[in-house]
Amino acid sequence: MRIFFALLLVLAMPRVAFADDVDLKSAKDVLDGFRLVEAWRIDEAREIAERLLKKKPDDAMTLALVGEVKMHLGDYAGAVHAFREARRNGAPEAALGSEVAAEAARVATQGYVEHISDSFIIRHPPGKDAVLVPFAVETLEAAMDRIGGLLGWRPKSRIIVDVYPTAATLAAVSSLTKEDIENSGTIALCRWNRLMVTTPRAVVFGYSWRDTVAHELAHLIIGGASKNTVPIWLHEGIAKFSETAWRGEPGLGITVDQQVRLREAAKKKELIPFAKMHPSMAKLPTQEATSLAFSEVFTFIEFLVEQKGWAGMRRTLTLMSGGMTDAEAIEEVHGKSLAKMERLWKKALLTRSIKNDKTGRPVKGDKKIVLKDRAETPDDKLHGLSKEGRRFARAADLLFARGRVKAAQRELEKAFDATQSPLISAKLAMVALANGDLDRAEKAARAAMDGTADLAGPNVTLAEVFVRAGNPSEARLPLARAIDINPFDPRIHRLTLAIEGGEGGDPDKVAHAKLALAYYEGGKPSLPTLGQGGLIEVEGAPFSRVFLERDGKQIATSLVTPTPPIALLPGAYELVLVPPTGPVQRQSIEVLPAPNDGTPQEILTTATGS
């Protein structure tokens, strides 16, 4: 909203923006464009920018809007270029507010590779994160379909999903600090019309990243559906409640433990007020507080949906997009004030039955996310267990470290008997498997999964037990659960090869497993680069994502049309344009050596869809 009001101020002073020829129509278009950006309606803003580009391509405010739209389409370099051009042409600073973020994103994501699906462009640093791509596409497409359907809105253009290698990168490109991220466990964000996700390999044991990306997508849909008018608590509530829809039903997003803790908090009247959840859940002081807040808003949405169904939720959002506040919209839909609804929900919490997800899938936010760990600090995962149990477990550690694996298993069995700890059970499963004791490994893995669904390890162990026992088809489900948490565990891909490598297996999965293992073993596929010598600018239908193909290899430019000058090797290329919507366009081009005066070669796209 800040930008919007600033712009109003600017437009009220015609001397700057349109000093020579005050074109009220264009001014209104620009205002509408910015307003739509604020309202998370990027597609509509993009259409306005397209129109303005045709009419007044060099106009400062047009360029500012183009920069904003490019930023929201994930073309950070293009956005920075446009903002700079806009400044040069006299645009006020207020209209260039996203420039810093665009520059940060440009620096952070330089050299990222891109994968395109029907509705998404997934970008990640070259290397291991390619392992995520097919799973991410599967998750996101399903989530777009299901959550978009539930909330009644879907974006028209492809959504950018940036996968960052560390939480520090997420901090660098977002408004959050590293401390915020570490304290709250925030690992993904939705802002600037894109999903920003930290790769699970940046987390020691991984995290339920598939629900997380679905959750962030839900935010994007909520923002679009409501024109970004939904307060944070409601935003998070709906997103949290709908995040599991991609893999089945919504409303599976909190664990039994979280439900129990919520009930206890409700009994003790220690619930966090919705107002305290502003401006971000990530700003809450601890991960425990964040977890409780999510449980609260989750169950409140559950309560609302139980009252009026998803149609009621859609109507609430629509009403809010029309200008109503959250309280007004809820009162309009439910016939009771928000305060009344809140009281009813709190009352219902005390008697709400604890729901258990039978699928055994991990739940986002259940586990404290460990972003970084010190290799030298001892393991503290057994905190809170009995002294005796801890002693057995630690004796097992000492034995295991000295190659006494059988003895270690004996100690872990004693430790498990003494504590019934799922974490010890997870260790026992691994050690028993190493000893070839399949029965014990299976029992221990199941016990571990019953106790904690957020570990990939027991699932992998169970899958391996099935494979070793000659029952590979049963291994698929535990493997899928493991992928939900940590697809970087190489055992997953080895087992996938064992399961899918035979007759009737899925060749795509086999190929992907091989790729993943190649990354694990240090193989780095060579990537083509743009090079130097030639200089082109791609014009044509605006806001199409630009790729180049050379020798059959695709090179992502991370730019959208119209592009700033692109330096690349002279020679023949296939220009591939991916418009925000619709079919991909291809065109053969010849890049000439750049002239001495540095004038870029203009490429005007003429080709139509292929």
Place this chain on the structure above:
Amino acid sequence: MVSFDDVPHDGSSSGARALFDRLDRVRAALRRAALVEAVVVLVTGAVFAVGVGAVLSALSVSPTGTALAEILVLLGTLIFVGIRYGPLVFAYLNSDEGVAAYVDEASAAAGDPLQLLSAVELARDRGKFGQSELLADLAVSDAAEIAEAVDVSALIRRTTRRSLKRTLLPLVAAAGLIAGFALLAPRFIASAFEAPLAMGTLDEALRRVPPEPRLGDIRLSYRFPAYANRAPRTVESPSGRIYALAGTEVVIETSARRSVREAALLLSHGDQVDEEAQQIAVEVSGRQLRATVVLSRSGRYRFRVVDVDGELMEERRGHEIELEVDEAPAVTLDAPVESPLEVNERDRLTLEFSAKDDFLLGETFVVWRVLQTSREGRVRLTSATNGERRYRGQAELDLATLQLQPGDRVAYSVEVRDNDTVNGPKAGASETKELRVYSKKAHHAQVLALEEQSLDELVHILGDNLERAFALADDAAKYKALLESSNKIVERAMAADDLLKRTVAAIRKDPMGRPQVADAFEQARRELNKATSRKRRAVRNAKRSFERHERPDKRTGRAVTRSQDKMVTTLEKNVVYLADLLNDQRLIDAEALAKELREQQQALRQALEDFKNAPTEDKRALISESIKAIRSRIQEIMKELAKLKSSIPQDFVNQDALDANDSQEKLDEMQRMLEQGDLDAAMQALDRMLNQTEKMLSELQGGREELQSREYSEITQTANRLWKNLEEVAEEERELAKKTEQLSKNVLDRMRSRLGDPKAFIEKQKKRLQMAAKSMEKVRPEKHMPDYDLFELTERRLEDGLRALEAQDFGAGKEVLDKAAQQMAQLERDAARRVDSARRYGDVFGMSEEAERTERALRRARPAVDAVLEDIESLMPSPESLLSEGEKSMLSKLQKKQNQLEKRTQQIGQDLDKLGQQLPIVGPEVQQMIGDAAQSMQEAGQSMQQGDAPSALSQERNALDKLQQLRQELEKMGNQGGGGGGGGVPLPFGQQPSGGPEGDGNGHDPRDNKVEIPKPEQYKAPAEFREDILEAAKQGTVEQYKDAVRRYYEELVK
């Protein structure tokens, strides 16, 4: 021509064979004669060549020309010999016809012609042309017979002698020529020989060289350089060869045949005559020539003279100058022999060495180099070698001056120089040896490795017990195998004892280690021994039973299982604790390293600042060295942290999520910036590194606290609680003692007032005691006698009793003298027993008389002591009678309080016992202390019940002393009871002082600090020391004397 081989030999022609045999002999003789002649011709040619050479030299032909002439003569001779004798020897004499013809010719010349040639031809052509073979054979046989009859050798001698005579004539002539030269001008002969050697060094063979002057013998006067310490010397030398040290001044004198107008001496270096030789002026006086040279190099010298007629003459080869070699000193390093030798960086190292030189020795140095670094140097060891030709001695090297660092490896050798002042001193060095600077760190690392090894062994013994667990089995074979397996475990555990002992000893000697860790290992060793003994007994019993009954026995089998379970429990407890102690130690070590790193980084920062302000190459080099040192320190820290044992992962760990240590990259980056001259950026990078180090330090400290709070928080809480209880009990006991003291003081005061002036009484008792002591002194046994100790103790107690009486402390005096009397009685009994024994069995050791004397002396002395005791007893009424009713009531209350405190103390003991079961940190001493404290409290209560406040006070102080000791032991845990914070694993306490068998006795048992009771006259306490004295009285005194001593001091200071 026909050879013998061509002749058909069929055996039928024996005449032919005889003929040819004869011819062969002639041929050999002819060849010998020809060869002799050829050699004579060659020798003649050679002699002639020398003669020609001499003649040409005399004619001043250049050496090259002379050489060419000589070569030509030689070559001509060779050609002549080849042509003359070659065909004769190798062709003519090879044919039978030739030989036959020679014989025919020689015989004809002698007047008795033979026809051997015809015979040879007949034999050759036998039957070839149809002639009669028989006739031919006959003719040949005839010829052979005739030839046989003729003395062919004489024929040959006759013919060859003539020829030889012709040849010898020139030889004689040539030899005569040479002899002439040799007699008249031998140098021309030498020139003739040397001329071919000069080939190539001189050109212009036909150029005329100046004639050689005719000079007389050369006189050489040497003045040696001072350092050689040699007297001047003069020699006459026909060859003029100079042989001396470099730096020697040589005066060369000679005389010419004719008067000389001017002359010069040409000095050339090397063996050859140098055209560009250095010219030295020659003093000329008529025919006398005199030149002075200072030798610097070897070479030759020649005279060049111009005679009075102006003719230039010049020696060609001249005279040799050879430099005498001045050898470097020979040095031997005799001690230290050990290499590498471990030293401390501040040691003074004694070096024994010997050195000798062909002249004189100079100073002695030690040359050193720190291996794998650029640090090296040379320090003067001694000047004692100066001026000596031989030296054997020792000198001290102060290693502190080398600024070595712990862990350095230093190569060193002794270097002795000679006194060569001409070419500079030459140095001789001993063999190189190595020093290793003792490094506390390296030693500590070795100790840690030993700890790790011990821990490994304990873990493996635990693993064996778990993996080869004994269980009752019905199958006899299986049961037997299990017993065997258990036995092996027992053997392994027994073998581990030695390793653990070594570990304990090593930890105690480790200056960087903590003694409590040694206690922990010692405790683990004891517990393992105990568990092993139990298991060994159980296994042995089970085996015996099995062997007896040949079937498994349930009872003994169960005992094995129980002993095994006990061993497992003990090991589980100990290995986990020891592993934590090791991890804790590694964190401490890493923290220390990180602190060093911080200091180095700060120093580097300062160095960067300096460099920025005034850049120099030296500073840049210093910075590079610093970066290198920091790099190495970082690696050390990483190495240390990598040793922390990890746990079994519960899941696959994403390595990318772990903090990558990029310090090395930062260093690389900083170095690059330095190289690029971007000092500001380098400084910023260093600041970032410093921040990182600070973070690391805080994390390491946090790591220790975390380890403590995670694993030992409950233990710490329990210990804290115990500590608090102990403090409370001690405080209350102190209060109790204070109150009791007041009552006791009242009793003693009343007793003293009842006594009145005790001087006469004391004097009387003193005399008695002195008499007793004198008696005893007379019979004091030798030190080696068994009763010596008791005797001495008794004497000391008598002395103490005497002092107590002087201090008017009759209670203490009575107490001490009581014990003295008992001991005297004991000594008396022992003496009587020895006397009796001698009477019965004979005086085997010859000590009967002495025993009798002892017995008598003691019998005399003891009544005196008894009398003193009786007198004191009569003076002292029962304490109870000296108390008022109110005081009695107070004492009763105090008794109740004392009983409560006793119970609380016992409870603390029980709690400590429980703590010990959880963690092997409570040593056996603790229970002893607690037991003693409770016992003293109980006795104090009993004394109170009897109304004896002074005795109660004594026991209370006993109890306090034990509680104090217990407190000190608990403080060893390091972080309990307000003994200091800091986290970390709680350390063991209450172990036996210097516990291990190899203990170094550095325990801090306060009981070791005995306090001597001074005599009153020995001590005049200044007022300012009063407090100190009182404090000293409170501490560390043998408890039984504490009360007496304390009051005694009080009296003294008053």
